[in-house]
Amino acid sequence: MPKIALINAKPGMILGQPVEDDLGRVVLGAGEALTDDLIRLLLKRGHNEIQVRGDTRIMAAASIAQIPEARRREIENQLEARFARGEGDSNMQLFKRVARAALLPEAGP
Amino acid sequence: MTTRCQAVLQEVMRGAKELPTLPHVIAKILRMTTSAESSAADISKLIANDPALSSRVLRLVNSAFYGFPRKVSNVTRAIVLLGFAKVRNLAVTASVAQMFTGLERPGEFSFRRYWEHAVATALASELIAKRVCPARADDAFVVGLLSELGKAMLAGRAPDLYRKVLAEVNELEIPVNQAAAQVLECDVASLGSEIAQYWNFPELLVQCLKHYRAPQKAPPEYREIAQCVHVADTLAGSLGWLGAGEKFVADVDGVALMELKVDEAGLTQDANTLLKSYDTSAAVLQMAA
Numbered sequence: 001m002p003k004i005a006l007i008n009a010k011p012g013m014i015l016g017q018p019v020e021d022d023l024g025r026v027v028l029g030a031g032e033a034l035t036d037d038l039i040r041l042l043l044k045r046g047h048n049e050i051q052v053r054g055d056t057r058i059m060a061a062a063s064i065a066q067i068p069e070a071r072r073r074e075i076e077n078q079l080e081a082r083f084a085r086g087e088g089d090s091n092m093q094l095f096k097r098v099a100r101a102a103l104l105p106e107a108g109p
Numbered sequence: 110m111t112t113r114c115q116a117v118l119q120e121v122m123r124g125a126k127e128l129p130t131l132p133h134v135i136a137k138i139l140r141m142t143t144s145a146e147s148s149a150a151d152i153s154k155l156i157a158n159d160p161a162l163s164s165r166v167l168r169l170v171n172s173a174f175y176g177f178p179r180k181v182s183n184v185t186r187a188i189v190l191l192g193f194a195k196v197r198n199l200a201v202t203a204s205v206a207q208m209f210t211g212l213e214r215p216g217e218f219s220f221r222r223y224w225e226h227a228v229a230t231a232l233a234s235e236l237i238a239k240r241v242c243p244a245r246a247d248d249a250f251v252v253g254l255l256s257e258l259g260k261a262m263l264a265g266r267a268p269d270l271y272r273k274v275l276a277e278v279n280e281l282e283i284p285v286n287q288a289a290a291q292v293l294e295c296d297v298a299s300l301g302s303e304i305a306q307y308w309n310f311p312e313l314l315v316q317c318l319k320h321y322r323a324p325q326k327a328p329p330e331y332r333e334i335a336q337c338v339h340v341a342d343t344l345a346g347s348l349g350w351l352g353a354g355e356k357f358v359a360d361v362d363g364v365a366l367m368e369l370k371v372d373e374a375g376l377t378q379d380a381n382t383l384l385k386s387y388d389t390s391a392a393v394l395q396m397a398a
Contacts, residue, residue, distance in 0.1 A: 007385050043386070044176060078349065085282070085357040091366060094373055095358065099347035102380035 003051050009039050017051040067104070075103050110303075114295030118303050120267045134159050135204050136309045138197055139251070152193065153184035156200055165203040166196060194247035201251055202231075218264035218271065222353045227254050229350035229387060233341035234334075236379045241369050242333050249337045252317040256338055257352055259301025259318070260285060264353070275354055285354045286322055298322045324365050336365040348380060 002016075011034055019028040019042060027045070028038065034052075042050070067075075079099060086092025110118075134155065141152050156163045163184050170187040171180055181187050188196045205227075234253030238246040264271040270293060277288035290296040302319030317335045320327035321342070324335035339362060346358035365371075 007382050039385075040388075041176075082346065082349070082351060082356070082358050086360065089360070091361050091363050092358065095343055095347040095361060095376070098344070098373060098376045098380050099349075101377055102348060102384055 003049055006039065006042055006047055006050055009034055009050060009052070011035050011039070014053040015050060016053045019047060019050060021045070072104060076100075079103065110299075111294045113293065114299075117263075117267065117270060117293045117295045118300060120270065121262050121300065122304065122307060123266070134162065135201055136311075138200050139311050139314070149185050149188040149193070152196070153188055156184045156196075162200060162203060166199050169199050169203070198247060198250050198254075202254060205254065218261070218268070219353055220261075222351075223257060223261055226345060226350045226352045227257060229345035229348070229383065230254070230256055230338065230341050232386060233344045233379065233383050234338045236382055237341055237344075237369065237371065238334065238337040240375065241337060245334055248313060249334050249341075252314060252321065252334055252338045253341050255301070255305070255314060255318060256321055256342060257297070257301070258304055259297035259299070260289075260353060262304055263289070263297060263300060278354060278356065282356060284357070284359060285352065296322075322359070324362060333369075336362075336369050339365050340369060340371060344376065344380060344383070348384065 013034045015028055015030050015032045015034065018026045018030050021027050027042070027047075032038070034050075079096065083092060083096045086096070137155055138152060141155065156166060166184060166187060167181065169175075170191065171177070175191070177190065181190060184196070191199075231250045231253035234249040235246045238249035242249075263274070274285060274289045274292050277283070277292050278285055281288065283291075286296045286298055289300070298321065299319055302315050305314045305318050313331060313334065316328055316331040317338060320331070321335045321338040324332060324339045327335040342352070342359050343361040346352065346355070351358065
């Protein structure tokens, strides 16, 4: 059962192990489906890692597919426009790759 | 400073003494939380003297964001729970938001865009500093939050001058800071630093606001924080939080990246954390306003 960083958790992932607080009290039980609100709540409470069921790569790909094509194109166009000045600069290209990987995950670095 | 630049500063600062309580109370808070001799009681007394400020701080502490099981009813308790630096950052954030809300000038200066960039830069500065110089991460947050102070003050208090700067930005497609230096003989980073000095802010802010765009020129003791904020400004812009009036992501200094040992993996991790935490943090910070 994969252990993942909470910041990489996606809505729809299923908890494989319960999440407990420092005193061992169960905050969320195994089998609960994560939502944006639940992930945010866990982050706020200082949790860093969770165990989830299934293959996280497939789940991540499923969540990427949720970004509609038109929105993806819009994000890509905005990215090109704001980096139009830094085309010949390798450091600016580094930031562009970082931004693309974060905003459009499957495009990768 | 040239005569022209001095005149710009005077125009921006004319009547600035009538601004809300920010400069006086915040300058004191900023100084107290960097002094080892100040206690939670000293700082809470200062915040409590400003009822509007203390109610905003308590509202934040009691928000779902922190999730404390019992209601926190006084500022001293908030400082014990959250620490000096966090309460200081809340107080500064609340005051800055309040001060700039009145400066909105539609079509010329978007307060919303200014604020979003300020919050994203503050969070990114804190994230980068946590890896590079963890003990100074809270300082990096405040510098990031106030990094565009000069631009906001110019837009709000000398809108005619700001309009001329924007015309240059649009015509030559250059950053606001560079356009201001050409049109006013005074870049907005230096202007922010002069304002911070006028308000008696700590030297850390005076120096970092002046040098964060060219951090190699910062005095050695402030260089690391100036570099963190410099990189954070570019990271925030890369993800879509461009500074007010800017068309492009701010250029990044390769030496800063090298000295901070920032690599693509670390930046990607910070970018993902920023995207995840921004919504919650921005909502919380907005609530302080």
